Amino acid sequence: MTRTVYLNGEFVAEQDAKVSVFDRGFLFADAVYEVSAVLNGRLLDNAAHLARLARSCQSLDLRLPCALGDIEILQNRLIAENNLHEGAVYLQISRGNSGDRDFDFPGENVSPTFLMFTQARPLIDHPKSKTGIRMVSVDDIRWQRRDIKTVGLLAPCLAKEYAHKHDADDALLVENGLITEASSSNAWIVDADGTLITRPLSTHILHGITRQALLELAKQNDLRFEERPFTLEEAQNAREIFISSATTFIWPVVSLNGKLIGDGKSGVMTGKLREIYVAMAVEATGGVGS
Missing domain, CATH: 3.20.10.10 (D-amino Acid Aminotransferase, subunit A, domain 2)
Structure with a gap:
């Protein structure tokens, strides 16, 4: 069964999600991530995860793609799109695609790359x-x-x-x-x-x-x-x-x-x-x- 993933404002089939080869997450590991558990189709302790995400971004001078409350709305929609009962939502934000490989940070006109996907896995009854x-x-x-x-x-x-x-x-x-x-x-x-x-x-x-x-x-x-x-x-x-x-x-x-x-x-x-x-x-x- 194909998963639906979220990428830069769109919910798409996983095979259709594409990121530039010049994305700084790919070239420099210039990106942060979070993993929130999902039980009974609901996020667990997500506010704390999003707060840590904001701290990580702030520490790297990396711009959040949207408000934390909006991120949670998108997470919940992704859970519903994939009918996820138990598992996790993976979230990643990179500094974005600067058009070529360059160590210097890109200017303010470059938008972050924002990716999320779900992973179904047992949490409570894992062997x-x-x-x-x-x-x-x-x-x-x-x-x-x-x-x-x-x-x-x-x-x-x-x-x-x-x-x-x-x-x-x-x-x-x-x-x-x-x-x-x-x-x-x-x-x-x-x-x-x-x-x-x-x-x-x-x-x-x-x-x-x-x-x-x-x-x-x-x-x-x-x-x-x-x-x-x-x-x-x-x-x-x-x-x-x-x-x-x-x-x-x-x-x-x-x-x-x-x-x-x-x-x-x-x-x-x-x-x-x-x-x-x-x-x-x-x-x-x-x-x-x-």
Whole structure:
């Protein structure tokens, strides 16, 4: 079945969506993106995603194509056009087509390229949310502004490929002995005392929307947590590890660098927090889940 995508003011079949070879997103990765989860045909935590989109654009002096409220209207129409019940809406804004390859930013007369498409995928009942994932550690070679959600994702792709070649599902990124995050998600550990630990916000990590929601839920449910850096050694010896993102919610990590985490199954705290988050997500989207 052909998807309908949104591109520069038009809803078109995916095979008919065309972007110039001179688009700066293609030539320079001069673009930002967001991914919002969809449950029961409704966007989840979308206001926070759009606020982060605005921050990313502002950080790069990249013009928004329209008001944030208008973007949400377009997202909802795209969901309806594709009859999407569960999955995600991907959104990308590049600086546009400057007519030729040139490092200098184009003038104000160049309009941003604005693309959106949907992806159907299981969020609540994804198998990996139950079986967990195996991870390896790799050096974090990304640029120094990881708080900006840009499309320059070659380093995370290399990290994932390294993981797959080493019989793992994903990678934890390490810088100066400390875990920054996973290749496309935030990273958490649970220590021997049952305290949730995740790295504090800075330019070293993406300011995860799901991460923030989980911290709020932990506070509301009297779960102990700390925002602090943690080492690879701490992670390898943790009681539990999990990752969080808009489209995984929470996935448990059952091994790291070949070493079982806990008993090699989803931990008690990971399961509890995922259950709390899913209940919140289902209620927020007015449904009963998958």
